[in-house]
Amino acid sequence: MVFERKKNEAGSSSQSIPIAREDTPLLGQAQQSSQFKTLANIFIAIIGSGVLGLPYSFMRSGWVFGILTLFSVAFLTYYCMLLLVYTRRKLESLNGYSKINSFGDVGFSVCGSFGRFSVDLMIILSQAGFCVSYLIFVSNTLAHLINASSGSEILLGMSRKKWYLWGCLPFQLGLNSIPTLTHLAPLSIFADIVQLGAMGVVLGKDAIVYAQNKPPVQAFGGWSVFFYCVGVCTYAFEGIGMILPLESEAKDKKNFGKTLGLSMGIISLLYATFGALGYFAFGDETKDIITTNIGSGLLSTLVQLGLCINLFFTFPLMMNPVYEVLERRFTEGRYSLWVRWLMVLGVALLALLVPNFADFLSLVGSSVCIALGFVFPALFHLIVFKDEVNWAILGLDGAIIVIGIVLGVSVINTQ
Incomplete structure (x- = not known):
C-alpha cells in the first residue's frame, strides 16, 4: 500500500508530517472541547457567504429541486467528512506515524509529496476563492446602498463597485500583515454572530414580503441547471479543512460523528429555509445576492453593513491557510510579508474580473470544493482501507470519486 511505503519516511522525523495546520490558529492551543463547544465550532467553520447565493440558485433550479439537491450535498459532505476522520484515525494507529493534524498531513501520509501538493493546491484555490466572493459581496453591497441614494454608478470613469473594492485593499493589506491571527479570533466570533443575526433579519423580511406579494414560483427548473445548483450548494458547506482539527479537540471523540451529523442537519434546515423563503419572497426578481432584494430603510442598511463587516474581518482568517x-513551501515556514501582500492583490484583481456573485460560487463549488469535499476524502479512504473493508464500501468510495469528477467537469463546462 502507498502509505506503508511512506511509513519509514513519515516516522523518521517529527517534521516529516507537515507543518501546515490549515485553520488551526483560530482554535488556539490544543484542548478538549465539550460537545456543545464542538457543535458551535462546526457552525462557525461551515456557515459562510455561500448561503447568500442560495435563493438565486433556487430561483434557477426550482425550490423543490434546490432543496433536494441541498440535502443530498449535505449528506454527501457529512459522509466524506467522516471518511476523512476515519482515515486519519487509521493512519495514526500505525506504528511510527507522527500526529496527523491537517488535511495536508493525510494527503502526505497516503500519497507522499504528490498527495500533499494536491491538497495544498486545492486549499489555496478554495480559500482564495472564498475571499474573492467576500470582496465581490462587500463591493456590490456598498455600491447598491450608496447608488440607491446617489443614482450614479460611474465615478471618474470607473464603476463604484471597483472603487469600493480598491478601497478595501489597503485595509486588507494591513489586516493580512498580522503574523498571528489569534488576536482576530474575537472579531471572528463577532462576525459570525452578526451573520446569524443578519440571516434572521433577512428571513423575517422575506416572510413579510412573501405574505404581501406571493409571487409565482416554480418547483422544478429542469435538469439543465442541476450542475449549477450542485456547485452553489457545495460551496455553501465550506469548512472541510476544519474537521480534523475539530475532531482532535473534541473531548468525546466516540460521539463526534453524531455531533457532526446534528450540526449538518441543523445547518441544512437553516440553509433550505433561507434559500426557499428568499425565492418565495421575490420570485423571478431574486438577485444573485439576496440582501440586495430587501430594499431600503435603516434596518435593511444595518443588515447589509453587518454582513459586509462580517466578511471583511473574515477575509484574513480565511486566507491564513493559504499563507501557511x-x-x-517558499520561506521554510517563516512569516513573509510579500507572500501575503501578493496573494491579497491577486484575490482583489480576480474579484474585479468576476461579473456575478452566484455564478462564481457555483464555479468554485463545482471545482475545488468538490475535489476537497468529495474526491480526496473518498480516494484516501479507498487507498488506506482497500485491504480491510468489503466491496460495498470500496464501491461506494469509487462511486463518490467518479461522481465528484463528473460533477466538477460538468459544472465547469456549463459555466
Whole structure:
C-alpha cells in the first residue's frame, strides 16, 4: 500500500508530517472541547457567504429541486467528512506515524509529496476563492446602498463597485500583515454572530414580503441547471479543512460523528429555509445576492453593513491557510510579508474580473470544493482501507470519486 511505503519516511522525523495546520490558529492551543463547544465550532467553520447565493440558485433550479439537491450535498459532505476522520484515525494507529493534524498531513501520509501538493493546491484555490466572493459581496453591497441614494454608478470613469473594492485593499493589506491571527479570533466570533443575526433579519423580511406579494414560483427548473445548483450548494458547506482539527479537540471523540451529523442537519434546515423563503419572497426578481432584494430603510442598511463587516474581518482568517501553505513551501515556514501582500492583490484583481456573485460560487463549488469535499476524502479512504473493508464500501468510495469528477467537469463546462 502507498502509505506503508511512506511509513519509514513519515516516522523518521517529527517534521516529516507537515507543518501546515490549515485553520488551526483560530482554535488556539490544543484542548478538549465539550460537545456543545464542538457543535458551535462546526457552525462557525461551515456557515459562510455561500448561503447568500442560495435563493438565486433556487430561483434557477426550482425550490423543490434546490432543496433536494441541498440535502443530498449535505449528506454527501457529512459522509466524506467522516471518511476523512476515519482515515486519519487509521493512519495514526500505525506504528511510527507522527500526529496527523491537517488535511495536508493525510494527503502526505497516503500519497507522499504528490498527495500533499494536491491538497495544498486545492486549499489555496478554495480559500482564495472564498475571499474573492467576500470582496465581490462587500463591493456590490456598498455600491447598491450608496447608488440607491446617489443614482450614479460611474465615478471618474470607473464603476463604484471597483472603487469600493480598491478601497478595501489597503485595509486588507494591513489586516493580512498580522503574523498571528489569534488576536482576530474575537472579531471572528463577532462576525459570525452578526451573520446569524443578519440571516434572521433577512428571513423575517422575506416572510413579510412573501405574505404581501406571493409571487409565482416554480418547483422544478429542469435538469439543465442541476450542475449549477450542485456547485452553489457545495460551496455553501465550506469548512472541510476544519474537521480534523475539530475532531482532535473534541473531548468525546466516540460521539463526534453524531455531533457532526446534528450540526449538518441543523445547518441544512437553516440553509433550505433561507434559500426557499428568499425565492418565495421575490420570485423571478431574486438577485444573485439576496440582501440586495430587501430594499431600503435603516434596518435593511444595518443588515447589509453587518454582513459586509462580517466578511471583511473574515477575509484574513480565511486566507491564513493559504499563507501557511505558501510560507512553508517558499520561506521554510517563516512569516513573509510579500507572500501575503501578493496573494491579497491577486484575490482583489480576480474579484474585479468576476461579473456575478452566484455564478462564481457555483464555479468554485463545482471545482475545488468538490475535489476537497468529495474526491480526496473518498480516494484516501479507498487507498488506506482497500485491504480491510468489503466491496460495498470500496464501491461506494469509487462511486463518490467518479461522481465528484463528473460533477466538477460538468459544472465547469456549463459555466
